Amino acid sequence: MxxxxxxxxxxxxxxxxxxxxxxxxxxxxxxxxxxxxVGGNSTSPDNFNQLDAEFIRVIEDVIDALIMKNVITITDLPAQAQAKLFARKSLRDRLNGKTLRLFPNTGFSQVIDDTGFGPL
Incomplete structure (x- = not known):
């Protein structure tokens, strides 16, 4: 064409x-x-997976912004969503140290019992 x-x-x-x-x-x-x-082959599975990964990060940033503006609190989210957000933030924090801190560093971050969250 x-x-x-x-x-x-x-x-x-x-x-x-x-x-x-x-x-x-x-x-x-x-x-x-x-x-x-035109920006790549949008129908390829690899490109779609990349877009998904980038969009997930956008959703996380939106959730962070809503929490920072006191529109929602982390406890407004279902327990499994909280667990997944904390797991991703923890991993990203270890990788580059540039994540939003939802709670102040109290030294007890390794003591939180997450067994009630079920499997991630």
């Missing part, structure tokens, strides 16, 4: 439905250069 217009360096800089002056080269929608120009 797309007719491509290229820069002087040969990179695609625009796509068109109809041929135009300077845009007479036709490439299939699935062509790697077209996919790269």
């Amino acid at each position: 797309p007719y491509v217009h290229r820069t002087a360096l040969g990179e695609i800089d625009s796509l068109h439905r109809q041929p135009l002056p300077g845009a007479t080269e036709f490439l299939d929608n699935d062509h790697p250069e077209v996919q790269r120009f």
